[in-house]
Amino acid sequence: MSDASRQSLIEQLKMLFTDQITTSISDREHHGRDPGHDVPMPPDAVIYPRSTEQVCEIVKLCAQYKVPMIPYGVGSSLEQHVVAPQGGISLDFSKMDEILQVNPEDMDMRVQAGVTREQLNSHIRDTGLFFPIDPGANATLGGMASTRASGTNAVRYGTMKTNVIGLTVVTPQGKIIKTGGRARKSAAGYDLTAVYIGSEGTLGIITEVAVKLSPIPEKIAAAVVSFDSLEDAVTTVIETLQCAVPIARVELLDQVQMKAIKQHSDLDYPELPTLFLEFHGGLASVEEQIKTVEDIAQGNSGKDFSWAEQPEDRTKLWAARHEAYYANRGLVPGANMLTTDVCVPISKLPECLLETRADLDEAGVISPIIGHVGDGNFHVMMLYTDEQKTMIDQANERLVARALKFEGTCTGEHGIGIGKRQFLLDEHGESVEEMRKIKTIFDPDNLMNPGKIFF
Numbered sequence: 001m002s003d004a005s006r007q008s009l010i011e012q013l014k015m016l017f018t019d020q021i022t023t024s025i026s027d028r029e030h031h032g033r034d035p036g037h038d039v040p041m042p043p044d045a046v047i048y049p050r051s052t053e054q055v056c057e058i059v060k061l062c063a064q065y066k067v068p069m070i071p072y073g074v075g076s077s078l079e080q081h082v083v084a085p086q087g088g089i090s091l092d093f094s095k096m097d098e099i100l101q102v103n104p105e106d107m108d109m110r111v112q113a114g115v116t117r118e119q120l121n122s123h124i125r126d127t128g129l130f131f132p133i134d135p136g137a138n139a140t141l142g143g144m145a146s147t148r149a150s151g152t153n154a155v156r157y158g159t160m161k162t163n164v165i166g167l168t169v170v171t172p173q174g175k176i177i178k179t180g181g182r183a184r185k186s187a188a189g190y191d192l193t194a195v196y197i198g199s200e201g202t203l204g205i206i207t208e209v210a211v212k213l214s215p216i217p218e219k220i221a222a223a224v225v226s227f228d229s230l231e232d233a234v235t236t237v238i239e240t241l242q243c244a245v246p247i248a249r250v251e252l253l254d255q256v257q258m259k260a261i262k263q264h265s266d267l268d269y270p271e272l273p274t275l276f277l278e279f280h281g282g283l284a285s286v287e288e289q290i291k292t293v294e295d296i297a298q299g300n301s302g303k304d305f306s307w308a309e310q311p312e313d314r315t316k317l318w319a320a321r322h323e324a325y326y327a328n329r330g331l332v333p334g335a336n337m338l339t340t341d342v343c344v345p346i347s348k349l350p351e352c353l354l355e356t357r358a359d360l361d362e363a364g365v366i367s368p369i370i371g372h373v374g375d376g377n378f379h380v381m382m383l384y385t386d387e388q389k390t391m392i393d394q395a396n397e398r399l400v401a402r403a404l405k406f407e408g409t410c411t412g413e414h415g416i417g418i419g420k421r422q423f424l425l426d427e428h429g430e431s432v433e434e435m436r437k438i439k440t441i442f443d444p445d446n447l448m449n450p451g452k453i454f455f
Contacts, residue, residue, distance in 0.1 A: 009065040010045050021047045031072055031090040032083050036339045041083035043090040050095045052207040060174035062089055068450050071201040073143030078339050079417030081200055085451040093142055099123050110210040113142025129213040132157035136322045141209040147415040148198030155374030156248045161197050168208035169196055172443040200415055201449035203442040217280035222308040222317055225297050226272040232300040233273040234350040237373050239296045245289050249278035250374040251321055257368035264327030265320035276321055328368050328381045335383040340396050342403035343377040343412030352406050363395055377412035416453045
């Protein structure tokens with residue numbers, strides 16, 4: 001792929017999409033970085049398609065000139081999914097933000113890939129339904145499908161994998177295909193929807209997403225409870241799940257994370273390992289859940305139970321949780337921050353968390369831990385100077401090795417991107433070669449988000 005080919009492609013795109021394409025340095029650099037990495041890898045141009053048909057035209061031209069394509073939602077992914085290590089064209093989906101179909105009776109809807117989760121839920125707020133997947137950031141549905149997102153509600157409502165029922169995809173050859181359908185189950189052929197979910201833009205470009213919706217609960221109550229130790233907090237979560245309490249959200253914040261949250265969001269909670277909890281259901285059901293969890297927590301030295309039942313109080317609580325990334329940056333102003341995640345079986349979570357906390361403390365790394373511990377997933381945000389980069393990388397390698405030792409995974413929800421490619425072989429061994437074969441069959445010229453997932 002020569003510079004002349006790139007330039008010829010860009011000139012053709014400018015002729016076809018005059019006011020939808022930019023080659024300005026600021027736009028290119030913005031689309032060549034994510035919140036977790038400060039050094040940009042910019043594309044050669046950024047284009048803003050407005051329809052699946054336009055995406056099809058763009059893909060066909062890029063395929064003709066053998067120029068890479070990188071889908072871009074809002075840039076909130078954390079493993080360099082949106083950067084352009086080989087240059088190419090970044091397709092920004094912010095103009096593809098239409099709600100296409102809402103079916104309240106069947107509890108499903110279809111949207112363009114650039115619709116954000118907050119926009120989606122705002123649109124259906126009067127239907128008595130909501131879309132429960134909440135990765136924290138106000139991400140696009142296309143990006144959430146591409147990275148197989150989950151988040152704070154996953155313990156009860158599942159992940160994108162279980163809530164997407166169909167996709168519209170533009171293939172690397174410029175063909176428009178639809179996967180899945182509106183039926184809640186099907187035994188017809190290969191499940192291509194599942195293949196594209198989590199493929200990180202490496203097999204095709206998602207332009208529309210059809211999702212399942214859930215009823216808004218009759219009652220929602222949130223709670224905060226502190227513990228003297230991480231072990232007591234995690235034990236409370238495990239016992240809650242073993243008692244079949246249908247808890248909607250359970251987030252663990254360690255003492256370092258609570259310090260950051262208090263400073264950033266002005267919350268008056270102790271700087272101790274803490275659980276943020278949320279319960280959904282009918283009036284009697286929520287009261288029963290609350291009583292059961294209170295008893296379990298008190299049996300594990302839980303204290304300072306406080307409840308948030310008013311919408312504004314719950315909003316403040318979860319806003320503080322979602323702003324953890326920015327709160328943590330405030331712990332060491334000007335420092336770099338590596339944000340990583342792993343996931344382990346629930347029974348292994350206490351041991352994995354305690355070993356991780358001890359390892360980071362011994363290394364002298366300021367590193368809050370926060371996690372969707374109801375499904376064994378936790379995040380570590382390591383703050384460091386340029387001189388500490390090697391030490392941080394080694395700490396991250398030990399974290400992943402620890403998770404794999406406990407039969408877990410190198411990433412519960414961030415995905416692979418560039419940042420975790422080196423761990424994929426450690427986790428999946430020979431099956432990685434089968435993944436490569438799928439990539440080669442779908443995208444023989446390696447133009448779809450190249451450099452991601454595989455070396």
